[in-house]
Amino acid sequence: MKTLLNTKLRYILPIALIVIAVGFIAYGVFDKEIYAVLSKATALCRECVGIG
Amino acid sequence: METAVKQKPKKTIMQVRKAVERRRLAIQAAFSIITNSYIVGFIRGTIYKGPLKQICVPGMNCYSCPGALGACPIGSLQAVFNQSDWSKGAWTDANGYTVTKPLYYFSFYVVGFLMLIGALCGRLVCAFLCPFGLIQDLLYKIPLPKKLKIKSFKHDKPFRYLKYVLLVVFVIVLPLFYEANPFFCKYICPSGMLLGGIPLMTYGSVFGNIAAGTGTGITSWAEAGGLTVLKLCILAATIILSIITYRPFCKYVCPLGAIYSFFNRISLYRYSVDESKCTNCGACRHACRMGVDITKTPNSPECIRCGDCKAACPHHAICAGFGKIKTSSAADANTGDAA
Numbered sequence: 446m447k448t449l450l451n452t453k454l455r456y457i458l459p460i461a462l463i464v465i466a467v468g469f470i471a472y473g474v475f476d477k478e479i480y481a482v483l484s485k486a487t488a489l490c491r492e493c494v495g496i497g
Numbered sequence: 498m499e500t501a502v503k504q505k506p507k508k509t510i511m512q513v514r515k516a517v518e519r520r521r522l523a524i525q526a527a528f529s530i531i532t533n534s535y536i537v538g539f540i541r542g543t544i545y546k547g548p549l550k551q552i553c554v555p556g557m558n559c560y561s562c563p564g565a566l567g568a569c570p571i572g573s574l575q576a577v578f579n580q581s582d583w584s585k586g587a588w589t590d591a592n593g594y595t596v597t598k599p600l601y602y603f604s605f606y607v608v609g610f611l612m613l614i615g616a617l618c619g620r621l622v623c624a625f626l627c628p629f630g631l632i633q634d635l636l637y638k639i640p641l642p643k644k645l646k647i648k649s650f651k652h653d654k655p656f657r658y659l660k661y662v663l664l665v666v667f668v669i670v671l672p673l674f675y676e677a678n679p680f681f682c683k684y685i686c687p688s689g690m691l692l693g694g695i696p697l698m699t700y701g702s703v704f705g706n707i708a709a710g711t712g713t714g715i716t717s718w719a720e721a722g723g724l725t726v727l728k729l730c731i732l733a734a735t736i737i738l739s740i741i742t743y744r745p746f747c748k749y750v751c752p753l754g755a756i757y758s759f760f761n762r763i764s765l766y767r768y769s770v771d772e773s774k775c776t777n778c779g780a781c782r783h784a785c786r787m788g789v790d791i792t793k794t795p796n797s798p799e800c801i802r803c804g805d806c807k808a809a810c811p812h813h814a815i816c817a818g819f820g821k822i823k824t825s826s827a828a829d830a831n832t833g834d835a836a
């Protein structure tokens with residue numbers, strides 16, 4: 446019984462996380478958070494390259 | 498009539514291990530080349546500015562690398578947290594996009610991306626899909642006298658927690674409270690210096706500042722200052738240590754590895770040891786360069802899922818995969834231990 450529960454949990458937990466993750470990504474895109482990423486990634490980052 | 502059936506000679510464990518490592522290096526190299534294939538960037542000393550840059554890549558791949566097509570998740574996480582202090586209202590970013598809600602106290606997009614990758618495969622990314630992991634793997638191949646190669650040291654275990662401290666302090670807390678300061682990128686990450694700073698500044702110094710495409714004018718070593726020296730020192734230390742010991746950045750520093758490590762225990766992709774086959778010979782423990790004893794902790798947070806232990810096991814007791822794999826209950830119960 447315990448093993449069966451463990452086996453089920455072993456799939457349920459990551460799949461639940463994947464569903465939540467997809468929801469988060471969709472919300473991030475909807476909330477225009479994606480533009481914050483884009484604007485940082487496309488303007489050469491002075492801190493990354495070590496100037497400043 | 499007798500037919501002579503020629504049996505294929507069985508591969509030795511060493512041959513299997515070498516084949517597994519070659520295959521892994523090929524996948525790492527292919528993925529790194531694909532995600533850094535903006536050739537124009539290398540030719541013109543500029544970076545890619547197209548829409549693909551809003552998509553995160555799974556590994557530590559600096560978005561200031563001239564070839565980078567995607568965004569580094571750790572840089573992106575700090576970029577979003579850095580906007581938590583912004584005044585309310587609409588604003589227009591450098592690319593002309595109108596952003597109407599600039600206050601972000603949590604990054605749903607980047608956290609969702611990291612959760613997705615983590616729940617699917619945990620630190621499998623570290624072994625197969627991270628360019629900075631590949632660089633460290635190649636550096637470790639540089640031959641040195643055996644006594645100069647360090648497998649472990651006395652305080653290895655407590656040092657492994659350093660990456661979690663760096664994640665909390667430099668990637669989350671400081672960027673949340675100090676606007677426009679990606680602390681991890683700025684003060685620690687050697688990947689930006691190696692993949693972005695050195696190629697761009699060298700290009701600018703050699704060919705002059707013709708990289709107008711960057712729109713920043715910072716493409717020359719003449720701009721180098723104290724921060725450049727600090728980052729060059731960190732990079733030099735990372736390179737030297739990577740020749741001496743296996744993946745020091747991944748073991749002790751990387752916040753992305755730290756995030757994925759939380760998922761190793763629960764991800765769909767996982768390792769297990771079949772206790773009925775395992776003779777406790779120790780071959781797997783000896784083969785693991787991350788210092789993990791897979792028989793005790795099959796999904797340890799420190800396991801990068803490279804497959805070396807699986808290839809080294811003479812009894813084929815180690816399995817890995819997404820599907821149903823035979824589990825060893827005692828070992829699985831132990832998966833929480835560090836290394």
Ligand code: SF4
Pocket residue numbers: 556557622623624627628629630631746747748751752753754755
């Ligand atoms: S620990 Fe970090 S640098 Fe190392 S392979 Fe994983 S993501 Fe890349």
Ligand code: SF4
Pocket residue numbers: 770774775776777778779780781782792809810811812813814815
């Ligand atoms: S190499 Fe295989 S048999 Fe030997 S201890 Fe590891 S899992 Fe067990």
Ligand code: SF4
Pocket residue numbers: 784785786787788789790791799800801802803804805806807
């Ligand atoms: S336990 Fe095995 S798969 Fe994990 S890091 Fe060590 S050798 Fe690689």
